[in-house]
Amino acid sequence: MWLRIEPRPEPSRLMRYLSPLLAVALMLICGMVLFKVLGKSPVEGFKVFFLQPMADRYSVAELFLKATPLMLCAVGLSVGFRGNVWNIGAEGQLLVGALAGGGLALHFPNSQSPFLLPAMFMAGALGGMLWAAIPAWLRTRFNANEILTSLMLVYVAELMVSWLVHGPWKDPDGFNFPQTRMFQSKAILPVLVEGTRVNAALVVALGALVVGWIFMNRSFLGYQMKVSGQAERAGRYAGFSARRTVWLGMLIGGCCAGLAGVSEVAGPIGQITEHISPGYGFAAMIVAFVGRLEPVGIFFASLLMALLYMGGEQAQQYLGLPYSISKVFQGLLLFFLLGSDVFIHFRLRLDRGRK
């Protein structure tokens, strides 16, 4: 007697939304086992990793703070993913956005203008779009695979940040640390809730989710991209441009990632350093998938991912485990999600008698 998977007559809508929950449950079980293997109490580990980051007002605010860049990146990426545009370089686009927005702040150290912050966001969006335009152009003009080119540009962006903070943009009074000056107060995002660090970028991120929802579900352009992505031939037959899908998918992804970059340097960091993002651009891909490429899903998935980041910090502090444990959880989550997604199109059947 064997378990066998067989195709469902129709994809299951229920499983589409149950699958992420199943994946989270599997990840939690796997996490408890991992804690056990590492010689920690699974219950204690669970508390420290998953409950403590939600324990008090400050922690919940931190959760939203960390979810902000994830939301932004993920909503942009999901527009592309829907159109089968595999932009995996959001991390690089985030960094270039941070450089563009942060560069503006450094260039106007004495500006009192209320438009400085909006201008920084604009610059960040443009920076991210510029970085995303490179793989878009190489793909549409030269047919070069955007997965590899967008990823290579992440390394280039990291080196660019490193060069700027070690070289031309280094704080002259900074005791030779590889970082820029602190931004002036007009270039720092206002805090939303007194006593916490959650800032106005959250509003930008929520706005992006709303705009993203409208674009994906209520606009003809969004519909075209979805058709091109899911059924390339149908899209071509209907006269939807495949090039436009690539360009839009990449540029929207880059724009949002660039905004996320500004939200970090003008938010919790307040300057440009070598450590702007702990892999938000990569984690956002998982957020987009877990959130089913839908803004509402992305909202919750980004909070979950923020929880994994904070859980990692907690585990480091209280359990003495390396911070990278949160990356292990991220990878597990995506694996479990991909595995659970099988049940959208297939179901399990007991296969008796036959070999």
Place this chain on the structure above:
Amino acid sequence: MAPGLVSAVLFATVVAGTPLILTALGELVTEKSGVLNLGAEGIMSVGAVAAFAVTIHTGSPLLGVLAGMVAGMAMSVLFGFVALTLQANQVASGLALSIFGVGLSAFVGKPYESQTLESVPPLKIPLLSKIPVLGHALFEQQALVYVSWIMLLAVAWFLYRTRWGLVLRAVGETPVAAHAIGYNVLRIRYLAAMFGGAMAGIGGAFLSVFYTPLWVEGMVAGRGWISLALVVFATWRPLRVMLGAYLFGGAMITQMFVQGSGLRLDIPAQFLSALPYLATVVVLVLISRNRSTIRLNSPASLGQPFMPDA
């Protein structure tokens, strides 16, 4: 340039190119069977840390390399389970493997970060290593360098001169036909993916046990991704992998080249470090711009799932 410098630059190029050859060859065989595994970066990372840890504990680099190989195979089985058995999207599964592998290696490798291995003496080939300039560069290398050459020939021979190589390519071109004449497509794809995992694991092991020899988080630094690009650059032909690997190997050691050349160039280190990544982009563009080259050479069913019963 002095002959000594030429020899040193060539030597370093070969060393830098070796992990790329190993990983790209494995990926090439995987892709020839129709499976696109984007997880090479993760596999190399896990292979590197497994090899390093085992070498530290046993003192035997050979056991270390074996551990890297086994770890790489385990990773590819994980990928196979999701992408082949459960038929998840191969691109997403590969990304998952990369994210998971890089994270796992960082996690497991933390206690080993401050430790170093003794460097392993090279394997000198008698007579050949006496050739001026080239002898040192080519024949005073680590054993794995020679292994990479042997594997290169072996893979070329296997794919194009053996019956099972033909079957593997058939599975990559038209799995339906291969299935119809009685070959187990999934099993063959699993085996091809495992070969790819083993090779990427060895590639990672070469980095941590022979090249550096130490473990630092993120030390694979995109070499897995570059290897993927290398397969495209080689238009899925084994012997061209070598050319590409040494090209990228050369790009990786430009820093040494510039310093040694005595030219007083004031180039920031980051610019030189960015070269291999930029070179990858340029090379991809040059190869891909001719659409028919890609279409004619890439396995026809690359990345497509196959369902035996459907």
